[in-house]
Each structure stands twice: as C-alpha cells, then as structure tokens.
Amino acid sequence: xxxxxxxxxxxxxxxxxxxxxxxxxxxxxxxxxxxxxxxxxxxxxxxxxxxxxxxxxxxxxxxxxxxxxxxxxxxxxxxxxxxxxxxxxxxxxxxxxxxxxxxxxxxxxxxx
Amino acid sequence: xxxxxxxxxxxxxxxxxxxxxxxxxxxxxxxxxxxxxxxxxxxxxxxxxxxxxxxxxxxxxxxxxxxxxxxxxxxxxxxxxxxxxxxxxxxxxxxxxxxxxxxxxxxxxxxx
Numbered sequence: 001x002x003x004x005x006x007x008x009x010x011x012x013x014x015x016x017x018x019x020x021x022x023x024x025x026x027x028x029x030x031x032x033x034x035x036x037x038x039x040x041x042x043x044x045x046x047x048x049x050x051x052x053x054x055x056x057x058x059x060x061x062x063x064x065x066x067x068x069x070x071x072x073x074x075x076x077x078x079x080x081x082x083x084x085x086x087x088x089x090x091x092x093x094x095x096x097x098x099x100x101x102x103x104x105x106x107x108x109x110x111x112x
Numbered sequence: 113x114x115x116x117x118x119x120x121x122x123x124x125x126x127x128x129x130x131x132x133x134x135x136x137x138x139x140x141x142x143x144x145x146x147x148x149x150x151x152x153x154x155x156x157x158x159x160x161x162x163x164x165x166x167x168x169x170x171x172x173x174x175x176x177x178x179x180x181x182x183x184x185x186x187x188x189x190x191x192x193x194x195x196x197x198x199x200x201x202x203x204x205x206x207x208x209x210x211x212x213x214x215x216x217x218x219x220x221x222x223x224x
Contacts, residue, residue, distance in 0.1 A: 033212075042214035042217055043156065043214040045211055048211060058211070092155075100161070101212060105154060105155050
C-alpha cells in the first residue's frame, strides 16, 4: 500500500517550458487535491477533483491545468512555466467522510 | 470561510507536554477542527480532528472550548521527532467537498 505517490520528486524547468506532475493514489479515494507551498508559507490549493472526470479551481489556479481521467490519477500541468511557479507541490487524496487526508511527499519545482 | 489564528512559534522541552493553541472565533456549527503537522520538507500528516467533544488518539489530544471558538492540541510527551510546523484547520464544507485551508501554522521546536 503506497498511499499517495508523486512523480517526479525534483525538476528544473526553463521559463516557457511545459511539464506534467503526476499524482497516483491506491486507496480508492474520490477526492484529490493539488497544493503549492512557497518558502515559509502554508499550503495553497491550486485545483481539486471530487471524482473521475471532474475538476475544479482552488485558490491559486492561474497558470495550471489539471485532469482526472482515471480515479487513481490526478495530473497537474504547467503549459508555460514561469519563475513565480517555483515551489513545492503537494498532492493529497481523501474521501467525503474521511477524517484525514493523505498527502504525497511533494515535488520540488524550480523554474529558471 | 472560518479562519484560524495560531502563534507563529513555540519551544518545548523534550518529555514535557506541548500545548498548542488555536483561535477560530468565526467557526460554523458544522465545521470540524483539524490538526495536521508538517515535518521539514515532507507532506502534511493528519493528527486529529474534532467537532465539539474533546478527542484523544495515539498521537495527541484535542481540547475544544464549549463555545468552539478556540481549541488546544496537546502532545503529552514531546519528543525531538515532534519538531514540525503544526496547522490548525477548519474544514470548509460549503460545497461538501471538504477542502482544507492552511494558514501559516505554529513552528514547534522540541529541545533536549
């Protein structure tokens, strides 16, 4: 039982490049979330999904797109990376009645 | 959405109890209080949650005041591994999707 797995763990991008972050969970959770965390700050919600085929905007959605084609996977895309997107990205999953959300170990992204 | 207020930092001696306060004066009747912690560079970890009554599990105890405007997380016997940022979160259920809103949290340092 791996829980929530994020790939890659580290990545350096040049400004304007694109990339996709993958989040995979094996707990059959309905809800999945993408957060970003900047140095010294709390987590901010980017996008989330309440089930396969659904997505919704969070607090800071600009510059990101997401897809949930399969229940176990939640993809976060950056079409044209900017230095302001340098951050640590965390994925989480949970269920409506779940008391605790499970977080992945994070992806450290640097945009130069 | 209800917000929380926590002290930015606190120190605790190893083996002693750590009492972490949280104010959530605008909490709604159907909102739970959750506590998570984030050990350096890792994803947040669920600790405990409660609605009205005090709660205890193998990690901590949660004391919620009768008017629900504040709560205290108690780590009964702090260890060096409890050094982390602790987040008090009110679970937003406005659209039943249970998004978590993170503040800045309290940096707890446990010293030998």
